[in-house]
């Protein structure tokens with residue numbers, strides 16, 4: 001069976017769905033691999049390196065020639081409509097927002113696997129692209145803060161005086177937040193963190209952070225994810241967070257609710273109450289933002305309330321693509337491992353009795369199998 005590896009078309013997207021290493025893995029499964037010319041260029045992989053691993057490099061993939069189409073970013077509805085019935089697609093699909101594409105995939109009879117839907121269970125960890133890409137984002141977001149912060153992160157005791165460590169506050173301690181804590185700690189900052197899920201307290205501590213315990217009831221929903229707060233409780237949460245935000249030199253926000261807009265954790269007034277020179281990086285900027293006024297892909301200078309300076313508010317965009325080599329290395333393994341789970345005798349043959357396969361499948365045989373997405377489309 002032929003597997004095609006797409007060259008990503010979306011501006012700003014620098015990752016690729018296969019590396020020469022995973023081409024070797026796919027070939028060993030008996031699959032034939034076609035790579036679109038230039039697909040790996042931004043991730044450091046030349047066409048020749050794919051050829052060397054046993055792939056065939058083609059100027060452009062022809063959907064009708066492929067059994068499987070692997071991609072990073074969600075497909076467009078127009079492209080989805082060109083895929084022959086029975087084609088298997090594997091990639092990120094943003095099912096909560098890309099409803100037109102989901103509908104087009106179902107209408108075309110495509111068997112689409114959305115990596116966002118891979119169950120968060122131990123057996124599926126090697127296929128979990130949300131985790132692998134959040135690891136990249138959580139690391140990068142701290143570096144973005146550090147280069148904009150006009151001070152050091154670590155404590156320095158020098159003959160010329162003592163420099164205190166930066167105080168970093170991380171809001172949202174999921175995969176990205178925990179990685180942000182670890183990265184800020186490695187840079188020598190004093191780190192505290194908050195998450196609405198009580199289970200995260202131990203994880204924050206194990207990363208070397210101090211858990212901020214707000215007097216707010218726990219909200220943990222299905223699958224270990226957070227649930228959306230009622231408006232009353234969201235307001236209370238912001239009130240309780242305000243003094244911690246004001247005391248921070250650097251704040252990293254990563255809070256998310258699957259399938260929903262990002263929760264607003266920090267108001268404009270809370271930002272203006274920070275000290276001049278403080279830096280806020282919002283990883284949730286692309287899904288509405290945790291911080292009021294954030295613009296994805298832009299830095300905004302917010303005047304402090306005393307009028308004595310500004311706070312730099314950074315709207316992160318395409319975070320995993322800022323480190324395309326390692327983001328692709330991990331993503332490509334996630335894709336190859338999911339394909340390996342479904343490949344029998346050189347053909348991708350999904351077994352829907354497997355909970356990972358069934359859970360990750362977005363559309364199949366003309367239907368939308370993911371119930372919340374099906375409800376949103378109709």
Ligand code: NAD
Nearest residue numbers: 120121131172173174175176195196197224226255256263
């Ligand atoms: P996510 O990206 O959906 O959200 C990021 C964090 O934001 C979460 O920790 C969430 O609790 C937090 N959050 C949401 N609303 C908030 C609010 N109002 N205030 C403060 N924080 C808020 O989460 P994620 O990183 O994908 O992880 C979600 C869960 O899945 C976690 O429990 C994680 O440990 C678990 N997980 C399990 C596996 C596995 O077992 N294979 C793998 C990865 C993650």
